[in-house]
Amino acid sequence: MAYLALVVEDVVINKWDISEEVMIIGRAVDCDIQIDDQSVSSKHARILVESEPYMESVQSIYLEDLKSTNGTELNGVKIEKEKLKNNDSIKVGFNLFRFINSESPDLNDTAVIIS
Numbered sequence: 001m002a003y004l005a006l007v008v009e010d011v012v013i014n015k016w017d018i019s020e021e022v023m024i025i026g027r028a029v030d031c032d033i034q035i036d037d038q039s040v041s042s043k044h045a046r047i048l049v050e051s052e053p054y055m056e057s058v059q060s061i062y063l064e065d066l067k068s069t070n071g072t073e074l075n076g077v078k079i080e081k082e083k084l085k086n087n088d089s090i091k092v093g094f095n096l097f098r099f100i101n102s103e104s105p106d107l108n109d110t111a112v113i114i115s
Contacts, residue, residue, distance in 0.1 A: 002061055002101035004033065004047070004090070012098075018061060023047040025092055026066075039093030041068035047084075061101065063090060 006014040016023070016033050023032040028042040035044075043066050052058040064081040065072035073091035074082050084090075090097040 001103065002099070005098045005100060007096050007098050018047055018049065018101075021049045024066075035092060035095055037093045037095060039070055040095070041066070041070070044068040044092055045072040060084075061099075063088075063099075068092075 002018040004016050004018065005012045020032065024043055024046050025031060025033040025035065025040075026042050026044040027035055027037065027040045031043065045063060045065050045068060048062040048064060049059050050062065052060055061084045062081055063072065063074055063079065063084055065079060070093055071078040073079065073089075074084075075089050076091075084099045084101070086099070086101045088099040090099060
């Protein structure tokens with residue numbers, strides 16, 4: 001199962017299983033992942049779980065910024081919407097998360113390219 005881990009000085013202090021198709025990250029009390037930090041917008045970003053259109057039973061997980069004031073970073077780069085990979089680093093405000101999904105297949109390893 002995939003999850004987000006909140007990391008402080010290389011120590012996981014909290015984690016959230018990605019168990020819904022849409023999970024909102026933000027400061028508001030109704031967010032799935034609530035962060036009490038003024039640098040985080042009330043609805044800052046969201047996690048999306050989407051089925052791959054050409055591969056049965058394969059799902060991809062995306063991170064999407066919700067036009068937040070301070071932006072959302074994936075591996076040090078501000079993003080709008082990007083597909084997540086195991087061990088990606090996510091920055092929301094001053095908070096650092098690690099995306100963990102050891103069960104996700106690496107499709108680059110399964111592709112056969114014929115030239």
